[in-house]
Amino acid sequence: MSKGLPKRSEDYSLWYNELVKRADLAENSPVRGCMVIKPYGYSIWEKMQAQLDKMFKETGHTNAYFPLFIPKSYLSKEASHVEGFAKECAVVTHYRLKNSEDGKGVVVDPDAKLEEELIVRPTSETVIWSTYKNWIQSYRDLPLLVNQWANVVRWEMRTRLFLRTAEFLWQEGHTAHASKQEAIDETVQMMNVYAEFAEKYMAVPVIKGVKSANERFAGAEDTYCIEAMMQDGKALQAGTSHFLGQNFAKAFDVKFATKEGALDYVWGTSWGVSTRLMGALIMAHSDDNGLVLPPKLAPIQVVIVPIYKGDDELDRISDKAKEIIAKLRAKGITVHYDHRDTHKPGWKFAEYELKGVPLRIAMGPRDLENNTIELARRDTLTKETINLNDVEIDAYVEALLEKIQESIYQKALNFRNEMTTEANSWEEFEDLIENKGGFLSAHWDGTTETEEKIKELTKATIRCIPIDQKAEEGKCILSGKPSKGRVLFARAY
RNA sequence: CGGGGUGUAGCGUAGCCCGGUAUCGCGCCACAUUUGGGAUGUGGAGGUCGUAGGUUCGAAUCCUGCCACCCCGACCA
Structure with missing residues (x-):
C-alpha cells in the first residue's frame, strides 16, 4: 500500500474511490457494476442494520423474506412501475447449462428455456402485493407491517462503489393499511425514523421533504425522502418512503372487508435505505487522511497501540492495557488492542486513521512511568495526555466518544448550513x-x-x-x- | 448506451510510435539492527504483459473482436 490518499480538493471522485478501496470497505468484482463488500466495510453495514432493525421493530414491524425471482408478468401489472424499472432489469431466461461442442466450457442449453422468464427483483412491490392478496381479507388483518433485508439488482449504466452498484443490499418495508390517513402516517413515520438514524447514528444532518412528481418512485402517489449534503457540495438522497395510495392494491386486487361491511382496496406504503448509506457516511465526514467514522457506527471505537522495546516492556504495557480494556468493555465500548510486532507504531497510527477509528490510545514506557496514556481523536486529529490518577478512564472515554459523535454531526451541520x-x-x-x-x-x-x-x-x-x-x-x-x-x-x- | 482514456508481479509504473522474451518503486519472504508519526541494510521470491483471435521466423509492442475500470453525456437509489 502506498502512502497518502489523493486530496479531496484536487480530485474528489478519485479521493472517494481510493478511500473506499484503501480503507478496506469494498472493491470491484469480476462482474461489471457489482462489488465485494470487504469485512471492515461490512462491519459498518452490520452496525447500521442492527440499529435500523431495532428501530423498525420498535415501530411495530416484523421481518420476512420474499424471493429474488419475480415472474416477468408481475412487473407489468402496475403501469408506471414497469415504466420506471423495465429498462434496468436482469432477466433469467434459462435454467441449465451444458458442455459446449468444442469442449472448452459451458453454454446455455437452448432446450432449457423457461416458459415464463423471471426477472431479478429491482424492488419487491410486485411479489409482495401478489402475496398480500392472500394474506388480507378483513380490516382485522390490517395493518400489515413487514420489512425485508435483501439484495436487489438494477442494471445501471454507470456505477460507483456503494453509491450506485448493479446489485446492492437494502431493506424494504412494505405495509398495508385500512385507511389513507394511516398509510400516510406510516410513510411519514418511516421518513422520520430514517432522519433520526441519519442524524443520531450516522451524524449526517438531513433535510426531510417530498419529491416532485418528476423524482417520485415509479408507482407511488407521494415519495418522502431525506436528503444529505456531501463535502463536494452535491446532494445525496439517503432514504425514501413512499405512499403508494391504492395503486398496488388495485394492480394486484388486494381488497378487504371494512368494519362497515363494504369492500375496499387497501392503502400501501414502501420505504427503503440501502448500502448507499455507506457512501453518504464516507463522503459526509472523511478527510485527506482517510475515513472519519462516528463512534456509534465504528466497528472499532478505540484502538490501543503499545509502544515498546522488547518483550518485557510489551508485557508490562499489556498488563496495564488489559486493565483499561476490561474497564472500557464493561461500558460496552469496542476496543482493539494492536500489539502486533510486525508493524511499527507510526505505521499503525496511519492505518487506524485511514480506517477512521474514532479514538486511539498510545501507551509507551514513559506513560508507564507516569501512569498516563496518550489519547488521539480521529475527527480533530488532536492529542492529549491523560493522567490515570486524575480520571476514571472508562467514564472519560465514554464521554469523549459521545463528544466526538456530537462534534462530527455539528461539523457536518455547519457545512450543510453554509452550503x-x-x-x-x-x-x-x-x-x-x-x-x-x-x-x-x-x-x-x-x-x-x-x-x-x-x-x-x-x-x-x-x-x-x-x-x-x-x-x-x-x-x-x-x-x-x-x-x-x-x-x-x-x-x- | 454514445464520446474520450486506461489495462504490464498484490499495488503504482517504464517499455509500445520504430516487433527480438519485461524496467523501476512500494508491498511480500528471510536475517540483522530498529520501535513516542508510515524504519534501515543485505539477500530472495513473484509476470501465459486484461482476454480471444489474426499478421509475422518471432508480438507487451502491429491489426480485429470481446471484457473490465476511469472521465464526460443520457439513465438512476
Missing part, C-alpha cells in the same frame, strides 16, 4: 450552482416542464420540497410564474 443558499434570480441561481454548489433554496412554479428545463440548463434537480417549507409568496426562478414557497435544488449523486 444552503437562497437564490432569488436566475442569474444568481446559475452562478451559485456553478461556483458554489450545495442546496439552493428557490421558488419554483410547480410544473414538471420548468423542473426539466432547469435540469437541462444547470444539471440541478429538485431534491425535495421541504416538510418545513415556509409559506412565502414569490416568483419562479426560471419562469417568473407565482410560487407559494421555496424548494431545494442541487446537483445530486
Whole structure:
C-alpha cells in the first residue's frame, strides 16, 4: 500500500474511490457494476442494520423474506412501475447449462428455456402485493407491517462503489393499511425514523421533504425522502418512503372487508435505505487522511497501540492495557488492542486513521512511568495526555466518544448550513450552482416542464420540497410564474 | 448506451510510435539492527504483459473482436 490518499480538493471522485478501496470497505468484482463488500466495510453495514432493525421493530414491524425471482408478468401489472424499472432489469431466461461442442466450457442449453422468464427483483412491490392478496381479507388483518433485508439488482449504466452498484443490499418495508390517513402516517413515520438514524447514528444532518412528481418512485402517489449534503457540495438522497395510495392494491386486487361491511382496496406504503448509506457516511465526514467514522457506527471505537522495546516492556504495557480494556468493555465500548510486532507504531497510527477509528490510545514506557496514556481523536486529529490518577478512564472515554459523535454531526451541520443558499434570480441561481454548489433554496412554479428545463440548463434537480417549507409568496426562478414557497435544488449523486 | 482514456508481479509504473522474451518503486519472504508519526541494510521470491483471435521466423509492442475500470453525456437509489 502506498502512502497518502489523493486530496479531496484536487480530485474528489478519485479521493472517494481510493478511500473506499484503501480503507478496506469494498472493491470491484469480476462482474461489471457489482462489488465485494470487504469485512471492515461490512462491519459498518452490520452496525447500521442492527440499529435500523431495532428501530423498525420498535415501530411495530416484523421481518420476512420474499424471493429474488419475480415472474416477468408481475412487473407489468402496475403501469408506471414497469415504466420506471423495465429498462434496468436482469432477466433469467434459462435454467441449465451444458458442455459446449468444442469442449472448452459451458453454454446455455437452448432446450432449457423457461416458459415464463423471471426477472431479478429491482424492488419487491410486485411479489409482495401478489402475496398480500392472500394474506388480507378483513380490516382485522390490517395493518400489515413487514420489512425485508435483501439484495436487489438494477442494471445501471454507470456505477460507483456503494453509491450506485448493479446489485446492492437494502431493506424494504412494505405495509398495508385500512385507511389513507394511516398509510400516510406510516410513510411519514418511516421518513422520520430514517432522519433520526441519519442524524443520531450516522451524524449526517438531513433535510426531510417530498419529491416532485418528476423524482417520485415509479408507482407511488407521494415519495418522502431525506436528503444529505456531501463535502463536494452535491446532494445525496439517503432514504425514501413512499405512499403508494391504492395503486398496488388495485394492480394486484388486494381488497378487504371494512368494519362497515363494504369492500375496499387497501392503502400501501414502501420505504427503503440501502448500502448507499455507506457512501453518504464516507463522503459526509472523511478527510485527506482517510475515513472519519462516528463512534456509534465504528466497528472499532478505540484502538490501543503499545509502544515498546522488547518483550518485557510489551508485557508490562499489556498488563496495564488489559486493565483499561476490561474497564472500557464493561461500558460496552469496542476496543482493539494492536500489539502486533510486525508493524511499527507510526505505521499503525496511519492505518487506524485511514480506517477512521474514532479514538486511539498510545501507551509507551514513559506513560508507564507516569501512569498516563496518550489519547488521539480521529475527527480533530488532536492529542492529549491523560493522567490515570486524575480520571476514571472508562467514564472519560465514554464521554469523549459521545463528544466526538456530537462534534462530527455539528461539523457536518455547519457545512450543510453554509452550503444552503437562497437564490432569488436566475442569474444568481446559475452562478451559485456553478461556483458554489450545495442546496439552493428557490421558488419554483410547480410544473414538471420548468423542473426539466432547469435540469437541462444547470444539471440541478429538485431534491425535495421541504416538510418545513415556509409559506412565502414569490416568483419562479426560471419562469417568473407565482410560487407559494421555496424548494431545494442541487446537483445530486 | 454514445464520446474520450486506461489495462504490464498484490499495488503504482517504464517499455509500445520504430516487433527480438519485461524496467523501476512500494508491498511480500528471510536475517540483522530498529520501535513516542508510515524504519534501515543485505539477500530472495513473484509476470501465459486484461482476454480471444489474426499478421509475422518471432508480438507487451502491429491489426480485429470481446471484457473490465476511469472521465464526460443520457439513465438512476
